[in-house]
Structure formats: structure tokens, C-alpha cells
Amino acid sequence: FDMTLTPLVYWAQRHEEIYLRVELTDAQNIDVLVHENVLKFQALGRGAKGQHNYEFSLEFLLPVKTEVSHKSTQRQVNITVRKQQRGWWERLTVLERKPVFLVPDFDRWLDESDAEMEIQEKEDKKNRLKTVRHTEEGFFSLKTSFLLVYNLVQFLGFSWIFVNMTVRLFIFGQDSLYDTFHTISDVMFFCQTLASVEVLNAAFGVVRTGVIPTLIQVVGRNFVLFIIFGSLEEMHHRPVVFFVFYLWSAIEIFRYPFYILGCFNTEWKTLTWLRYSVWIPLYPLGVLAEAVAVVQSIPIFDQTKLYSIPLPKAIGTSINFSYVLHVYLVLMFLGLFINFRHLYKQRKRRFRTKKRKAQ
């Protein structure tokens, strides 16, 4: 026969809610209803008297909302009832005498002032989270604006260089190879000096890239630009300047617009492909052109003794800068190897993620 029993019910309150915990294991067919401030509960489960139908009802001290939420776990049924008006109740039920099956839930029990403190803490936590979010948003928009301006300036600079050199090549033919330095160097000095920012960006984590590849790139180019071309007038009219500048700018007219789109979280597939593919022929050619410039400059440094370190008279000679250049030539190919590997990894990472996203 089917006997209905009363389960053990634990309770606790907050200013806005009542929590009831019904001690029933594996409860099924749970029915919880609130009507005119009376909660009626019914379920089949394992309680103090074994597997049975259990039920109880409670008439609350003050008005409550009719929507009631409950959640059953393997060990109990948790019920939350919302008070009609925010406040602290002196007891749970209308009847002064507490029902025997109802006991305080000391796991959740708080007195009024502790409950106030709990609200305050929740409020503080919410405010702290809001402040952190605002600070982060501010930082990110500042970072994006900075990168946007930087990439835009570099894109304009290198585009000007590339277009100017191409137009001059078409108009003046071979002759244009001999005066590249005079027509282009100011803008190239500006762009390459500004490119030092990229080392700082990598070092301070502004962009997700390694410091060493960026340092090799920036130091490598600036060495050729400032030391080899900048300080030797004899190099200014050599065609090698054209090849070095043309190869440098040919990659940057794809790289910087790719970063600009990245600032808007967008991409254009063709541009992404060009950014991660054009370096494959350009990088070795660029290093080769730079190496030719260094080799051409060696006899000039030897002749002019520029940057040579004089030794004491007893030894009677000086250390020529060309020794440094010989070491630099070796470093160049080491740098080429490191950066080629880095760019290959970046390419693989980019296309692998893209493929995965597309699946």
C-alpha cells in the first residue's frame, strides 16, 4: 500500500529569498507549487523511512512570489522561493509553533547582519569586476588605436617608396637605379627608425611575436641603411640601393595593411596569403642584396679608414671596420636562417588555424 510521509526540511533565508533543502535521495516526480503564500511539495524518493511518497506544505509568514525554482541532486531537493518584499523575517511560517519536520539549515544559515554583509560583498565584487572590465576595455582600445596609427603610417611610407620607385623605373628605366638614395632615403630613414617601435611592441607584449626575430629584422636593416648607405657617400649612387629598398618595401606593402585589417578583427584572404607567402622569395633575395651592399662597402671602409680603431704606434696599424663587416656577413646568414624559420612557423600557424576554423 502507498503511505505518504513528511521529509525532513532544512531552511534558511536572505533578504530576498528563502532556501529550502528537502532531505530526499534520488527524488522523482517532484511537484512544487506556491499558491496564496502556501508551498506544497510532493515527490517520490528515499527519505528517513525508505522509498516512499513524501509531501509537506508550508504557509509562509509573509507574501512570496508564485514562481518557485527547484533543483534535485542525488542527495536532496533544493528549493528557492522569492519574497514578495525585500526584508528579514522573524520566522518562516504563519504558525508560531514551528512544524516538527522543519529545522534551520546551518550550512546556509546567516543572521540578518551577516546577510547584509554578504550582499555588500557581492556588490563590491560586482563593482570590482566592472572596474577591471572597463580598465581592460580602455587598454585594448588604446592599444588598437596605437597599432592602427603605427601601421597606417608605415603603410603610407612604404607604399610611397614602392610606388615612387616603380614609377621612376618605368619613366627613367635603368637610370633610376642610380639615384634611389637621393629620392627615397629620407622616407626610408623615417620608416626604418620608426620600425624600432616593433622591438618594443614585441618586448612589452603589445603584439604576439618574438623579440629576437624582430630585433634581427630591425637591427639588420638599420645596420645596412645607416652604416653602409648612410655613412658612405660612395654607396649612394650604386644600383644595389635600389634592389635593397625595393625588396624591403615589396613585403611591407602587404604586411602593414594585413595588420591594419587585424586591428578591426577582419581579414582579406588574398592579403593574408600574400603577407605569409611573399617573404619566401623576397627574404633570401633581400639578404642577398644586403650582402652585396656590405661586400661593396668593404674596400671603401678600408680606403677611408672610417670607423677603424687606431692601435698604439708600437704596433703601428689599426683595426679596420671591414673586420666587423666580415663577421656581420656571417651573422647575416645566421639571421636569415633564424627569421626564415620563424616566418615559416608563423605561416604554418596561420594557415593551420584558418583551416581548423573553416572545418
Ligand SMILES: CCCCCCCCCCCCC[C@@H](O)CC(=O)SCCNC(=O)CCNC(=O)[C@H](O)C(C)(C)COP(=O)(O)OP(=O)(O)OC[C@H]1O[C@@H](n2cnc3c(N)ncnc32)[C@H](O)[C@@H]1OP(=O)(O)O
Ligand atoms: C640580436 C641582434 C643581432 C643582429 C644581427 C644582425 C643579423 C642581420 C640579419 C639580417 C636579416 C634581415 C634581412 C632583411 O632585412 C631582409 C628583408 O627584409 S627582405 C624583404 C622581405 N622581408 C620580410 O618578409 C620580413 C618582413 N618582416 C617581418 O615579417 C617581421 O618583421 C618579422 C619579425 C620577421 C616577423 O613578424 P611577426 O613575428 O610579427 O609575425 P606576424 O606578422 O605573424 O605577427 C605575429 C602576431 O602579431 C601581430 N602583429 C605583429 N605586428 C603587428 C602590428 N604592427 N600591428 C598589429 N598586429 C601585429 C600579428 O597580427 C600576429 O597576430 P596573430 O597571431 O593574432 O595573427
